[in-house]
Amino acid sequence: MKKPQKGFVLVMVLIFLIMVLLGVAAILASSTGNAKLKDQSVQVLEAQYFSEAAMQWAIWNCRTNPSTGCQNGGGVPITISPASLPRPAGVTNAQVNWESVGKFKVLIDYADR
Numbered sequence: 225m226k227k228p229q230k231g232f233v234l235v236m237v238l239i240f241l242i243m244v245l246l247g248v249a250a251i252l253a254s255s256t257g258n259a260k261l262k263d264q265s266v267q268v269l270e271a272q273y274f275s276e277a278a279m280q281w282a283i284w285n286c287r288t289n290p291s292t293g294c295q296n297g298g299g300v301p302i303t304i305s306p307a308s309l310p311r312p313a314g315v316t317n318a319q320v321n322w323e324s325v326g327k328f329k330v331l332i333d334y335a336d337r
């Protein structure tokens with residue numbers, strides 16, 4: 225009669241634990257990547273909403289402050305102060321340039337995150 229092999233169960237448990245740990249590591253790596261993508265998506269949405277608000281602010285400023293020169297398609301670029309339009313986190317500078325009559329270009333500078 226054969227003697228039972230000693231330590232066989234220990235080896236199987238160690239292999240099982242290694243497989244579980246590799247699975248947990250893969251899940252953690254995946255969730256970290258998802259969190260980074262979410263942060264980037266939030267930053268893009270904030271920039272879109274802020275640029276839309278800056279354009280609306282520029283239109284309002286053009287209508288209420290004729291000295292900007294925007295009525296004739298030119299004019300001085302206007303830097304948007306944080307007091308006039310709250311900025312999202314990371315925005316260091318916001319400026320509206322007049323391209324032509326009714327056309328604006330919004331420039332937004334972000335600090336490195």
